[in-house]
Amino acid sequence: xxxxVKNNIINNxxxxxxxxxxxxxxxxxxxxxxxxxGNVITYGxxxxxxxxxxxxxxxxxxLRRLPKESKLPCHRxxxxxxxxxxxxxxxxxxxxxxxxEGIKFNHKDKIDLKIYGWNN
DNA sequence: TAAATGACTTGAG
DNA sequence: CCTCAAGCCATTT
Numbered sequence: 001x002x003x004x005v006k007n008n009i010i011n012n013x014x015x016x017x018x019x020x021x022x023x024x025x026x027x028x029x030x031x032x033x034x035x036x037x038g039n040v041i042t043y044g045x046x047x048x049x050x051x052x053x054x055x056x057x058x059x060x061x062x063l064r065r066l067p068k069e070s071k072l073p074c075h076r077x078x079x080x081x082x083x084x085x086x087x088x089x090x091x092x093x094x095x096x097x098x099x100x101e102g103i104k105f106n107h108k109d110k111i112d113l114k115i116y117g118w119n120n
Numbered sequence: 121t122a123a124a125t126g127a128c129t130t131g132a133g
Numbered sequence: 134c135c136t137c138a139a140g141c142c143a144t145t146t
Contacts, residue, residue, distance in 0.1 A: 043128050054141060056128045061143065063127060077127075085127040 024050055025062045035076045037101045039118040040111060042080045076101075076118075082110045 027050040035041050047055045063074060075094035079085045084094055095105065103116050 044130095047128090055143090057126060057142060058144090060127050074127085079127080080129055087127080090127085 024052055024055060024058060027051070028059055028062045029072060032072045032074060032077065035073055035118055037073070037076075038103065038116070040076045040078050040098070040103065040113070040116050041118045042078060042113070043085075044080055045118070046077070078111055078113075080113075082113050084109070084111075 028046055031041075031046050031049050043056050043059045044053075046059050047053055050059075052058070063077070066072065066074065075084075075097040077085075084091055084098075086094055095109070098111070099105070103111060105111060
């Protein structure tokens with residue numbers, strides 16, 4: 001994705017947070033929806049982009065409360081170490097989706113954030 | 121009301 | 134690279 005397009009999305013999100021009286025959760029939704037296919041984002045990045053850098057754990061709460069039928073690309077969210085944090089059946093499901101989007105896992109199931117991370 | 125819990129992050133060693 | 138402890142804070146127990 002081109003840098004200017006990326007920055008546009010980020011700027012729009014900032015404007016939203018300033019002008020709209022949106023909840024933290026709604027900003028999290030908007031940010032997740034904006035992650036391009038083929039890219040991943042970390043929990044901490046989401047918190048920062050939502051203007052609440054210390055609300056990492058709240059990002060997790062929001063995610064856990066998402067309905068199963070949600071269409072948000074939650075599989076594109078990984079931890080800062082480069083690993084998928086989800087456990088069990090969801091893990092394989094997310095991994096498959098990421099592979100379909102062209103993301104490569106190394107021999108330890110780790111994703112290279114330098115390559116696939118959606119950097120600001 | 122108090123304590124435990126988390127799909128986490130960071131820095132130190 | 135990896136592990137570990139401390140920090141985090143609304144929600145659950």
